[in-house]
Structure formats: C-alpha cells, structure tokens
Amino acid sequence: MVEDYFATDLDFDALADQLPWRTDPVMEKRIRAWHGLRLLRQPLGEALLAFLCSSAKQIPHIAQLCERMAARFGEPIWGGVNALPTWARLAEIPESDLRACSLGYRAAFVHQTARRLAASPGWEAKIMSAPYAEAHAWLAELPGVGPKIADCVLLFGAANYEAFPVDTWILRAMAERYGLRGWRPAQVAQFGRAHFGPLAGLAQQFLFSGERKEKK
DNA sequence: CTCCAGGTCTGGT
DNA sequence: ACCAGACATGGA
Numbered sequence: 673m674v675e676d677y678f679a680t681d682l683d684f685d686a687l688a689d690q691l692p693w694r695t696d697p698v699m700e701k702r703i704r705a706w707h708g709l710r711l712l713r714q715p716l717g718e719a720l721l722a723f724l725c726s727s728a729k730q731i732p733h734i735a736q737l738c739e740r741m742a743a744r745f746g747e748p749i750w751g752g753v754n755a756l757p758t759w760a761r762l763a764e765i766p767e768s769d770l771r772a773c774s775l776g777y778r779a780a781f782v783h784q785t786a787r788r789l790a791a792s793p794g795w796e797a798k799i800m801s802a803p804y805a806e807a808h809a810w811l812a813e814l815p816g817v818g819p820k821i822a823d824c825v826l827l828f829g830a831a832n833y834e835a836f837p838v839d840t841w842i843l844r845a846m847a848e849r850y851g852l853r854g855w856r857p858a859q860v861a862q863f864g865r866a867h868f869g870p871l872a873g874l875a876q877q878f879l880f881s882g883e884r885k886e887k888k
Numbered sequence: 889c890t891c892c893a894g895g896t897c898t899g900g901t
Numbered sequence: 902a903c904c905a906g907a908c909a910t911g912g913a
C-alpha cells in the first residue's frame with residue numbers, strides 16, 4: 673500500500689463550518705482524539721488496485737500483495753522500489769501470473785477489471801469528475817468491486833468526500849455508537865452520507881481510526 | 889488445527 | 902430483497 677500521498681488541501685480547522693457533525697457527541701470525542709487526522713490521497717488507479725485486493729484480507733496482507741505486484745510488474749521509481757503496475761500493464765498480464773503474487777481469488781478480479789478498463793478509455797477522467805452516485809455505480813460494475821470498495825476508491829483515489837465506505841469496522845461502530853444495530857451495509861452507508869454530509873468520508877476516517885484503536 | 893481478515897459473487901429462500 | 906457459502910492466503 674502506498675502511504676506517501678496525504679491530502680494537504682483539507683485544512684480541518686478551516687472547514688469547521690462544513691462539519692455539522694462536529695457537535696455530534698460521538699464525533700466530538702473522536703475529533704478530539706484524532707485532531708489533525710488527514711485523508712490518504714492516492715492516484716485513482718493505485719487506489720482501485722489496492723482496494724481490489726482488500727477483500728477478506730488484513731491490512732498488512734494487502735500491503736504485501738501490492739508490494740509483490742509492484743516488484744514483479746511495476747516500473748522502478750526509487751532505489752529499488754517499484755511503483756504499482758498501471759492498469760494498462762495489468763491488462764497484459766495473464767491471470768496465472770497474478771496468482772503467483774498470492775492474490776488468490778482476487779487475481780481473477782484484477783485480470784477481468786483490467787480488461788474492462790482497457791476497453792473503457794477515459795474512465796479515469798469520468799470517475800474524477802462525475803457526481804458521486806454516477807461514479808459509484810460505474811465502479812461497482814467492475815468485477816470484484818462492490819459498494820464498499822467503490823466508496824474507498826472514490827474517497828482515497830478521487831477525493832470524493834461524499835463517499836462513506838462501510839466495512840466491518842464501520843458497521844460495528846455505527847451499530848454500537850449510533851444504535852444502528854441490525855442495519856445492512858447499504859443502509860448504513862446511506863445514513864452516513866445523509867448524517868455527515870459532503871465530508872462524510874472524513875467523518876468515516878475518524879470513526880474507523882477510533883474503532884481500530886479501541887481494539888488494541 | 890480452527891478461525892478470521894478495510895468483501896464480493898452466486899445461488900438458494 | 903434477504904441470507905448463507907464459497908472464494909485463496911496467511912497469521913493468530
């Protein structure tokens with residue numbers, strides 16, 4: 673996972689008036705605990721690849737998969753370190769070679785998505801500029817990309833802060849802290865966007881960070 | 889040896 | 902629409 677790209681254009685203090693949830697008792701606590709928290713900003717293609725590998729994997733494993741793909745198929749960028757392969761490059765790679773990077777069943781997703789993208793010139797510009805709902809729907813059509821991964825791609829790869837990814841952590845956080853017990857992920861995602869507004873994705877990061885810290 | 893992990897897809901009700 | 906299982910791999 674590339675961790676060198678941090679959003680620098682989100683000045684939290686200057687955005688106070690755009691954070692209606694700042695007075696939310698749950699979020700107020702999280703914000704205090706994580707003052708200055710920032711959103712990862714990745715190139716769109718990298719975000720898509722990284723999160724396409726994320727299903728049913730622990731975070732260190734996802735990084736491991738990305739490093740293997742970079743080492744085998746990426747271009748060198750810095751002292752022996754390679755970039756992640758581009759989607760154009762991935763489209764040329766047989767699924768069996770991807771499996772050799774320990775992608776498991778995700779190899780088929782990467783392979784099929786790569787071919788789909790190769791047949792969709794201009795997809796990146798479209799995702800970067802389309803309204804949330806449209807971009808989300810298009811991404812979720814890709815093999816292996818469901819609602820959660822589509823939201824992560826938009827949030828981290830397209831700076832679309834409306835996206836509110838609902839993973840196991842957020843599902844539990846919203847159930848415990850907001851009383852949404854028994855809600856389905858799609859319902860929780862809609863609640864998050866409605867409750868937190870245009871910067872729902874930033875709120876999601878506070879919740880995510882807080883929830884993971886609790887476990888330790 | 890079992891269980892689970894920043895889910896998604898498929899085939900059952 | 903909603904609910905299991907399957908899906909590869911690796912670490913606890």
